[in-house]
Amino acid sequence: MTDKASAIVSAVTQAILDHNLVPGTKLGERELAEIFGSSRVIVRQALVELSDGGLVSLQRNRGAFVANPSLAEALEIYDALTIIEQSVAEILIERGAAARLGEMRQLNERQRKAIEEENRQLSHDLGRDFHTALVRLGRNRQIEEFHARLTRQAALLSSLYTTDPEACGFVHDHDDILDLIERGEVAAVKRKIQTHNQVVARSFNYDQVREQSLPLAESLAPYLPSNARSA
Amino acid sequence: MTDKASAIVSAVTQAILDHNLVPGTKLGERELAEIFGSSRVIVRQALVELSDGGLVSLQRNRGAFVANPSLAEALEIYDALTIIEQSVAEILIERGAAARLGEMRQLNERQRKAIEEENRQLSHDLGRDFHTALVRLGRNRQIEEFHARLTRQAALLSSLYTTDPEACGFVHDHDDILDLIERGEVAAVKRKIQTHNQVVARSFNYDQVREQSLPLAESLAPYLPSNARSA
DNA sequence: CGGTCACAAATTGTTATACAATCCTTGCAT
DNA sequence: ATGCAAGGATTGTATAACAATTTGTGACCG
Numbered sequence: 001m002t003d004k005a006s007a008i009v010s011a012v013t014q015a016i017l018d019h020n021l022v023p024g025t026k027l028g029e030r031e032l033a034e035i036f037g038s039s040r041v042i043v044r045q046a047l048v049e050l051s052d053g054g055l056v057s058l059q060r061n062r063g064a065f066v067a068n069p070s071l072a073e074a075l076e077i078y079d080a081l082t083i084i085e086q087s088v089a090e091i092l093i094e095r096g097a098a099a100r101l102g103e104m105r106q107l108n109e110r111q112r113k114a115i116e117e118e119n120r121q122l123s124h125d126l127g128r129d130f131h132t133a134l135v136r137l138g139r140n141r142q143i144e145e146f147h148a149r150l151t152r153q154a155a156l157l158s159s160l161y162t163t164d165p166e167a168c169g170f171v172h173d174h175d176d177i178l179d180l181i182e183r184g185e186v187a188a189v190k191r192k193i194q195t196h197n198q199v200v201a202r203s204f205n206y207d208q209v210r211e212q213s214l215p216l217a218e219s220l221a222p223y224l225p226s227n228a229r230s231a
Numbered sequence: 232m233t234d235k236a237s238a239i240v241s242a243v244t245q246a247i248l249d250h251n252l253v254p255g256t257k258l259g260e261r262e263l264a265e266i267f268g269s270s271r272v273i274v275r276q277a278l279v280e281l282s283d284g285g286l287v288s289l290q291r292n293r294g295a296f297v298a299n300p301s302l303a304e305a306l307e308i309y310d311a312l313t314i315i316e317q318s319v320a321e322i323l324i325e326r327g328a329a330a331r332l333g334e335m336r337q338l339n340e341r342q343r344k345a346i347e348e349e350n351r352q353l354s355h356d357l358g359r360d361f362h363t364a365l366v367r368l369g370r371n372r373q374i375e376e377f378h379a380r381l382t383r384q385a386a387l388l389s390s391l392y393t394t395d396p397e398a399c400g401f402v403h404d405h406d407d408i409l410d411l412i413e414r415g416e417v418a419a420v421k422r423k424i425q426t427h428n429q430v431v432a433r434s435f436n437y438d439q440v441r442e443q444s445l446p447l448a449e450s451l452a453p454y455l456p457s458n459a460r461s462a
Numbered sequence: 463c464g465g466t467c468a469c470a471a472a473t474t475g476t477t478a479t480a481c482a483a484t485c486c487t488t489g490c491a492t
Numbered sequence: 493a494t495g496c497a498a499g500g501a502t503t504g505t506a507t508a509a510c511a512a513t514t515t516g517t518g519a520c521c522g
Binding site: 001002003005041044045047048049051052053058059060061064073076077079080083084086087091140141142143146150 | 232234236272278279280282289290291292304307308310311314318373377
């Protein structure tokens, strides 16, 4: 349903994940309607969807804002990620699915290369891909989608709290995780996954200068479906 | 945001959970607008929300229908429930949170009484409450909400596939689960939770006669906020 | 009798406009 | 400054309208 609304949803989502829209930014209905060249009704549908996705918060009679999670919520999100990934790892071991870890090794390889070449964006993306690929091996759509949602929220968080580009010892961890799964060491994998995520969560810096974001139109410009707007 | 839309969302949700609206039922925009005495715009927002909740599926240019999950999806939902509840149980044990299991014992007690009195509805509800209460002890909103969502979908499923009112050995299982948590027997709890859920999932009967549901207006009548509708 | 094509009816997707309710700002009076 | 009130801006909702698409119907043909 509603083609245009989903266009808005994905544009805004992408903009948030890219930190082009920072938490707290107001998403005015008329403004978005202007930008996307559609009516307010469509924008509202999009906002409802976005809010269900957790990236946007709706405040009755006040409008929509890019979500601005508290530190407590941030920690819950990382805990949830940990829980899901631990469960998946455990299931993979139970299933003896170690055989299918090949493509994940490749992912790590590519990420390693990206880091060498100092391609920030790519290595970052590949780092995320590792986690989603891992969860996908669990073969459960519900879990996959939940994990994806958490990942999106985590991406938002990093725009809020993170101080340091986190691409540090990650690839190494990732390989360790695969090793442990292959060797069937349940407890060890789970510990690894937990600390792996906690490293990120603990590095949060609550009091951080947050830069104002540009006017909406500019922040969203790169994501427009191709509905230019003449003044 | 959007007061009226949420009224529609909760009314339709409740109707689905109560099996007053059966899977596959078409939810026409005009019809709903008529019934709830609001405009199509509002109804559409509600439908978008409902679809995000997984109880309604939107088909482009065709409309909205009460979700009609396949057997495969049904099993995934129960697997996901199992995963979540297992994780929570494990965490509770790790935390040594056995102390707070008192109110859950009470729940079981009440359910036992309800069963004795043959109060189907109540015992059923209390059975569900056990699971949500358990998850709540995990103190993670993300997980709680995900679990709630899965529970709603499971309720829908029971209207689809279940043949037999499942209230059989459940209370007993529930007490066992609490016992095992108190005694810190991780592996045993997890097994228990798994089989507990599998009993339900395995009892599914795919080919089942499904009764047509009444006209929308009648199915929804009990849930209207108080916007009567004159013909 | 069955199939298929064309057209009409119904429904969805979307826009525009309007207006009440609520929030926010600004300027004024104290 | 502080508090208040008026006005402007924004949201919440309704109505009407129309294009696009799907669905239903019936005529026509094999």
